[in-house]
Amino acid sequence: MSDTWLMTNLRAVKGRAYPRIIGASREPSWIFFEVALPLLTVAAYAYIYKFMEAPAAFVGFVILGGAMTAFWLNVLWGMASQLYWEKETGNLQLYLMAPISRMSLLAGMAVGGLMGTTMRAAATMIIGICVFSITLDLSEPLMLFAVFMATMIALYGMGMMFASLYLLLGREAWHMSNLMTEPIYLASGFYFPVKALGAYAAVGASVIPITLGLDALRQLFYPSSREAYGFLPIEIELLVLVGLCGLFLVLSKISLDYMEKLGKSTGRLTLRWQ
Amino acid sequence: MQPAVETKALTRVFHPKKKKEGKSVTALAGVDLRIEQGELFGLLGPNGAGKTTLLKILSTLLLPTTGKAYVAGYDVATQFHAVRKRINMVSGGEISGYGLLTVKENLWMFTQFYGMKSQVALKRIDEMLEQFGLADKKNEKVRALSTGQRQKMNVIRGFVTDPEIIFLDEPTLGLDVNASRTIREFIVDWVKKRNDRTVLLTTHYMAEADQLCGRIAIIDDGRILACDTPENLKKMVKTSTMLKLDTTHLGNKQGLSSIKGVEKFTFTDNPESNMTSLRFVLEDEVAVSDIVSAVIAGGAKILGLRKTEPTLEDVFIKLVGKGFE
Amino acid sequence: MAVMDDLKTFKNSAWLGWQMEANWTDPFLFATYSIVKPIAGTLILVFMYLVITSGETETAFFSYMYVGNAFYMFVAEVLFGVTWVIHDDREHFMTLKQVYIAPIKFYVYVFGRAAIKIAIVSIGVLVTLAFGVFVLGVQVGAGGVDIPLFVLSLLLGLSMLLVMGLAMGGLTFLTAKHEGGINEGVAGVFYVLSGVIFPITVLPHWVQGVSMTLPVTYWMEAIRRGLMPDAMAEIARGTGLEHLTNLELMGALLLSAAAFLLLSVSVFKYADRVARRKGRIDWTSAY
Numbered sequence: 001m002s003d004t005w006l007m008t009n010l011r012a013v014k015g016r017a018y019p020r021i022i023g024a025s026r027e028p029s030w031i032f033f034e035v036a037l038p039l040l041t042v043a044a045y046a047y048i049y050k051f052m053e054a055p056a057a058f059v060g061f062v063i064l065g066g067a068m069t070a071f072w073l074n075v076l077w078g079m080a081s082q083l084y085w086e087k088e089t090g091n092l093q094l095y096l097m098a099p100i101s102r103m104s105l106l107a108g109m110a111v112g113g114l115m116g117t118t119m120r121a122a123a124t125m126i127i128g129i130c131v132f133s134i135t136l137d138l139s140e141p142l143m144l145f146a147v148f149m150a151t152m153i154a155l156y157g158m159g160m161m162f163a164s165l166y167l168l169l170g171r172e173a174w175h176m177s178n179l180m181t182e183p184i185y186l187a188s189g190f191y192f193p194v195k196a197l198g199a200y201a202a203v204g205a206s207v208i209p210i211t212l213g214l215d216a217l218r219q220l221f222y223p224s225s226r227e228a229y230g231f232l233p234i235e236i237e238l239l240v241l242v243g244l245c246g247l248f249l250v251l252s253k254i255s256l257d258y259m260e261k262l263g264k265s266t267g268r269l270t271l272r273w274q
Numbered sequence: 275m276q277p278a279v280e281t282k283a284l285t286r287v288f289h290p291k292k293k294k295e296g297k298s299v300t301a302l303a304g305v306d307l308r309i310e311q312g313e314l315f316g317l318l319g320p321n322g323a324g325k326t327t328l329l330k331i332l333s334t335l336l337l338p339t340t341g342k343a344y345v346a347g348y349d350v351a352t353q354f355h356a357v358r359k360r361i362n363m364v365s366g367g368e369i370s371g372y373g374l375l376t377v378k379e380n381l382w383m384f385t386q387f388y389g390m391k392s393q394v395a396l397k398r399i400d401e402m403l404e405q406f407g408l409a410d411k412k413n414e415k416v417r418a419l420s421t422g423q424r425q426k427m428n429v430i431r432g433f434v435t436d437p438e439i440i441f442l443d444e445p446t447l448g449l450d451v452n453a454s455r456t457i458r459e460f461i462v463d464w465v466k467k468r469n470d471r472t473v474l475l476t477t478h479y480m481a482e483a484d485q486l487c488g489r490i491a492i493i494d495d496g497r498i499l500a501c502d503t504p505e506n507l508k509k510m511v512k513t514s515t516m517l518k519l520d521t522t523h524l525g526n527k528q529g530l531s532s533i534k535g536v537e538k539f540t541f542t543d544n545p546e547s548n549m550t551s552l553r554f555v556l557e558d559e560v561a562v563s564d565i566v567s568a569v570i571a572g573g574a575k576i577l578g579l580r581k582t583e584p585t586l587e588d589v590f591i592k593l594v595g596k597g598f599e
Numbered sequence: 600m601a602v603m604d605d606l607k608t609f610k611n612s613a614w615l616g617w618q619m620e621a622n623w624t625d626p627f628l629f630a631t632y633s634i635v636k637p638i639a640g641t642l643i644l645v646f647m648y649l650v651i652t653s654g655e656t657e658t659a660f661f662s663y664m665y666v667g668n669a670f671y672m673f674v675a676e677v678l679f680g681v682t683w684v685i686h687d688d689r690e691h692f693m694t695l696k697q698v699y700i701a702p703i704k705f706y707v708y709v710f711g712r713a714a715i716k717i718a719i720v721s722i723g724v725l726v727t728l729a730f731g732v733f734v735l736g737v738q739v740g741a742g743g744v745d746i747p748l749f750v751l752s753l754l755l756g757l758s759m760l761l762v763m764g765l766a767m768g769g770l771t772f773l774t775a776k777h778e779g780g781i782n783e784g785v786a787g788v789f790y791v792l793s794g795v796i797f798p799i800t801v802l803p804h805w806v807q808g809v810s811m812t813l814p815v816t817y818w819m820e821a822i823r824r825g826l827m828p829d830a831m832a833e834i835a836r837g838t839g840l841e842h843l844t845n846l847e848l849m850g851a852l853l854l855s856a857a858a859f860l861l862l863s864v865s866v867f868k869y870a871d872r873v874a875r876r877k878g879r880i881d882w883t884s885a886y
Contacts, residue, residue, distance in 0.1 A: 008389035015386025023374045029774050033784055040787030044796060045647065048664070051797040054651045088691055090370040094431075097333050098387035099358040105387075179632050182639040191643060196650040264337040267288050270330070369693075373882060417882050 009104040016095075016105055020078075020112025034070075034116050035123040042066030042124055045191050046132055057222045057229075058192075060136065063128035064221065065190035068214055070120035071152065072184065075159035078113035079106055081177045083166035093270040102256045106160045136221045143234065144220050150241035151213025157248030158209060164252065164259035168268055184208060189215065193229035202231050209244050212237040276347045278439050278472035279309040279332060284341035286327050286496075301327040303496040304341065309489075312469040314462065316487030317476040318586060324496040325476035326365075329441045332474070333363045346438055359388075361439050364432035366447025368425070373417030377408065377427050380416050381434060388435040395434070402430045406456060422453035429457055433464060442475045446482065458486055480586040492590055499593045504586065511584040511592050515556040520578035521569055524550040529568055535561025538591050550574065555592055608703040612711030619687070620715055637672055637723035638730055644668050644796060645735065657736035659833035663823060665737045667795045669727040670822050672720050674760060674789050674815060678782040680716030681764030684709055685771040689881065696881040706765055706867070713761055738830040748845055749825025752852065756818040759856040766863035769870030772879055789815040799839040807839060814855035816840070821848050 045062040083106075086092040095105050128134060138144070165173040187201070188194065188211040194202045195215075205211045216237040219230040231237070263269030286302040302324045309315045317325050330336040331343050334354040342349065348356040371380040378399055385395035403409045406426045411419065419427065425445070432440055442461065446454040465471050477483050483490050484504050491501040500507055514537055523543065527550075531539045535558035542551045554565065569576060582588075621629055648661060655661075688695040699705055731737035767782055789795065792806065793815040799807050810816045820840045823831050831838065843851065874880055 011386040011389055015383045018379070018383055018386075019372045019375055022379065023372065026374055027774070037784030037787050040784065040791045044787075044791045047791070047801050048644075048647065048797045049651065051801045052648065052651045052660075058651070085691075090365075090368055091372075093333075093335050094363075094370050094384065095387065096335060097358055097361065097363060098384075099355060099389070100387050175632060179636055182636060182643065186639050186643045186646065192647045192650045196646050261337070264335065267286075267336055270335055 008099065009101050012098070012100040012104040013108040013111060016108025017112035020109065021115060024116055031119070034120040038066065038070070038120055039124055039127055042128060043131070046128070055225075056134075057218075057225045059132050060134045060222060061193065061218055061229075062191050063125060063132065063134055064217060065214060066128065067121040067124040068210060068217075069185070069190060070117045070124065071155060072190075072210055073181075074110065074113045074117040075155055076162070076177050076181065078117070079109045079156070079159045080162040081166060081174055082109050083163050084170065084174050087166065087170065087270065096260070096269065102164075102260065103160055103253065106163050107156075110156050110159070137223050138221075139223075140220055143238075144217065147213060147216045147220065147234070147238055147241065150238060150245055151209050151217075154209035154241055154244035154248050155213070157245060157252050160252035161248060161255045164255040167256070167259040167263045168266070170268075170271065184210075187211070193218070193225075193231070195229055195231045206231075206240060207244070209241060209248070212240055212244075216241075275311060277308050277344070278311045278313065278346060279307065279315075279474060280344045281305050281307045281328075281332075282342045284328070284331065284343050285339045286324075286331060286336065287339045301496050302331075302338070305493075305496070305498055307491060307498060307501070309472060309474060311472055312465070314465045314473045314475065314486055314488050316483035316490040317474065317493055318478065318480060318483045318490050318590070319476075319493035320478055323493045325478075325493060326443055327496075328493075329363065329443050329474070329476060333361060333441055334358060360437060361441065362388075362432045362435055362437040363441040363443065364429050364445050366425070366444035368428040370428070371416050371431075373415060376413050376415055377403070377419070378412040381427065381431055384431050385434055390435065398434050398436075399430070402434055405460065406430060422449050425449055426453065426456065429460070433460075438470060439472045439474070442473060444477055445475070446477075446479070454482075458482065462486060480590075484586055490586065492586075492593060494590075494594050500589065507586060507589045508584045511555060511588045514584075514592070515554075515559050516582040516584055516588050517554040517556055517562060517565070518578075518580050518582050519552040519554075519565070519569065519576060521550050521552065521574040521576050523548045524552070524569060524572050524574040526572050527552075529572075530554075530565065533561055533564045533568060535559075536565070540591055549577065553591070555588060605704060605707045608707045609711040609714070612708045613714050616684075616712040616715035619712075620719055633719060633722055634726050637669075637720075637727045640672070641665065641668055641727050641731070657738070659738065659830040661735070662731075662738040662827055662830045663798075663834055663838075664796045665731045665735065666728070666739065666823055666826060667819050669724050669731065670819065671790065671795045672724055672727070673717065673757060674795075675782075675786045676716055676720040676723075677713060677757070677760040678764045678767055678786050681709055681713045681761070682767045682771045682782045684712040685768045693881070699880055705871075709765060709768055710761055713764055717757060717761075739826045743828065745825045745828055745845075748821060748849070751849065752818060752821035752825055755849075755852060755856060756814075756822070759814050759818070759859060762860050762863045766866040766870075769867035769874075772870050772874035773877075789813065792816070794819050794838060794840075798834065798837065800837060810839070812855065814852055814859050817848055817852035817855060821845075821852055824848070 042062055042065075045066075046059045049058040049062060083092060086095065096102075129136070162177070165176070169176075185191065187197070187205040188208050189197065189202075189205070190210075193215070194205055194211055197205065202211070212232070215231045216234045219226045219234050226234075232240075260269065284302055284305040284307075285300070288299045288301055290296050290298070305324070305328065307328075317328065319325050327336065331338050332345055332350060334350050334357050337351055342351075344350065345357045346360045348354075348360075350357055372383075375383065378396075381399045381403075382392065382395055385399070386392075390398075400409070400412070403412050406429070408423060408426055408430070411423060416424065416427070425448075429445060432442070445461075446457055449457070461473060461475070465473055475483070475486065487504065489501065489503055490507060492499045492507070500510070524541075527541055530536065530541075530552070535556055536554055537557045538555040540553045544550070552565075552569070554561070556562070566576065566579070644664060645656075648656070648664065652658075652661075685695065688698060698708055728737070728739060732739050763785070764782075767785060792799070792802070792810045793813050794810065795815075799810040799816065802810065817840070820838060820843075824845060831841075834841075840848065
């Protein structure tokens with residue numbers, strides 16, 4: 001039965017992703033919820049910009065921000081706080097007993113949720129572009145890809161770090177996730193250029209990968225908006241994002257190990273209904 | 275030979291998060307235990323005795339407060355990776371898994387966390403489903419299973435990875451006779467097949483422990499009270515006489531424990547049938563007549579009287595002075 | 600007697616709702632949570648506005664947007680609160696079946712749980728309004744508050760939301776764990792179509808027709824007219840409902856609320872029947 005450490009953990013990723021993927025195919029109602037309905041909030045913000053006679057690029061900013069919320073929500077609710085549900089249903093202790101890395105478990109959750117997430121993001125972009133007649137500049141596809149990937153890796157790394165809280169806490173962590181949703185939308189400039197928050201706030205918010213990721217993507221999709229609304233040059237933002245990738249992946253490992261140990265010491269690792 | 279499980283002065287204290295939530299609880303108080311490879315070892319004790327806490331420590335879900343615990347020679351606190359490769363656990367009343375997946379899919383998913391190749395895993399799953407009479411349920415969604423079927427699935431989940439040591443925490447809890455029997459027979463068979471397989475079974479069904487286990491430890495209030503084979507444990511009470519009386523409702527039972535010759539005494543009142551069951555451990559059979567007189571003087575009628583062979587519960591009563599709940 | 604029983608059910612489930620909402624942390628953290636969350640949500644809009652208008656918040660439109668967004672919290676949280684009760688009890692604590700088979704009216708139980716949500720959200724709305732008035736110059740009460748209009752519309756609106764939430768809850772019986780999408784979706788429909796943060800005149804003409812069928816559209820208008828009658832009169836290009844008098848507005852609100860009441864009750868009853876037929880009262884669907 002014994003496998004190499006890498007193969008075992010890759011199988012673990014596959015194993016944990018499986019229920020997500022199969023579950024999604026067996027309960028297809030999510031397609032409607034994930035595709036059509038999130039667009040409504042985005043549409044509201046797009047219309048308000050139209051009402052305020054904002055530059056056309058702002059509608060594009062909103063569509064892009066709306067698309068990226070899919071990934072943020074997947075990190076927050078599909079991965080990090082999922083451990084809370086696993087704890088409550090008794091799965092967590094079975095996972096923790098298994099000879100796998102906790103990051104493999106979380107990666108499996110993230111990978112499994114990616115289908116729905118990607119569909120949500122893509123639908124928001126495509127429908128938003130069609131309904132609001134948005135034009136995007138695609139002249140730097142490599143840079144777009146690099147920024148997107150760096151943002152995703154750093155974001156999911158950060159999510160793994162949050163997930164570690166759930167090894168120790170219960171509802172408190174769930175409510176913290178709930179609390180974080182809107183402030184992150186605000187601080188990261190999901191629906192407006194983060195530059196509007198002021199330099200210091202924007203720098204502080206840059207620790208959240210999606211802040212710089214969004215800003216860089218906006219600058220790439222709307223090159224004409226760089227000077228007025230871009231926070232930092234794209235190259236610098238990409239560099240910071242790559243740094244955040246490494247940082248969050250390391251921090252998440254440390255945090256997961258520490259929180260697990262703390263949970264085991266205090267007896268709260270598998271304690272339900274905290 | 276290295277033991278499968280060894281604990282040395284193992285202690286676990288739980289502290290409340292806030293003062294108003296109560297005092298600290300000592301779940302384990304200096305447990306010394308040694309389980310050899312190939313044993314089917316039982317841990318018997320009432321609710322709250324510390325059985326699950328011990329299992330959680332051994333399965334690396336909980337750290338001890340003080341003391342040491344080793345599984346397959348590895349320290350559970352510091353070498354937990356090595357421990358996890360060699361163990362698995364099944365609990366009674368488990369609700370783990372995903373209702374949306376089929377039985378086979380759930381089982382396969384868990385095998386992936388132990389590095390099993392899918393082909394090997396699926397073959398073994400099929401074999402075990404057949405063994406447990408669940409072959410026709412393999413494509414059913416888990417949420418459609420009955421309690422017994424679900425627990426059988428849980429047991430398969432625990433054994434399918436072929437662990438060296440398996441922890442079974444009340445695996446037949448709440449199951450009917452047939453389901454319980456199937457699981458017990460499987461456990462016995464599994465241990466017999468290879469001498470490097472070890473089972474640590476916790477239960478508060480004394481008959482189950484008596485039937486299955488080569489050795490039993492009796493635990494209460496976090497302490498091991500005795501540890502030996504079932505026969506040797508029963509010999510602890512063999513010099514005493516066990517007496518069981520069934521009477522109509524007996525209100526005043528106070529004087530019964532002070533009758534000369536009565537070593538220990540417990541009772542159970544059944545309000546529905548208006549009956550009382552009295553159980554005595556007697557030093558001297560002479561006490562029987564005094565007991566009968568006291569019961570009659572108390573206004574109750576004797577419906578049945580018999581001397582019984584000592585059971586593990588009698589051992590427990592002798593050691594602790596109370597029965598199992 | 601039945602009324603007393605219902606009141607008792609309502610009281611007990613409200614108590615339970617409070618425990619579920621509040622006992623996960625200490626009071627300070629809970630208070631922080633209850634204040635920070637609504638304000639952060641509101642500030643998103645504030646910054647969106649500031650980026651375009653360069654800082655002028657003492658305008659009629661800003662007040663329109665701000666007040667609408669503040670009261671929209673009731674819409675989102677009540678709808679979410681009711682559906683969450685079903686989801687939480689069914690999948691998390693697995694107590695739904697016990698509550699369901701108890702000799703109580705299940706919808707009264709749900710209302711009790713949701714009532715606490717309303718109470719908590721009210722604090723958030725109050726804090727948000729206070730922040731807007733004192734920090735951002737929102738024109739609430741500037742020209743006097745039409746108290747009868749405001750109170751009546753608030754009560755009617757909250758009752759309407761409760762009943763709509765019940766319908767959402769019924770649908771939750773039938774859908775899997777991602778039922779969060781239901782309330783998000785329905786709340787999102789109201790957000791776009793009901794003049795919450797922009798007048799419905801921005802929308803395409805045919806969409807405005809849909810807006811006019813939604814009770815939340817009239818509710819938003821009535822709340823604003825009650826709290827800031829002068830500012831409402833100043834909205835350039837109109838709100839789409841300026842041709843209605845207050846009486847007509849309340850009448851439209853009442854009519855559309857009544858229609859939604861009938862629809863919601865029907866949806867709930869239907870979903871309840873189907874859920875029982877398909878054995879979904881106690882199913883689990885997490886993955």
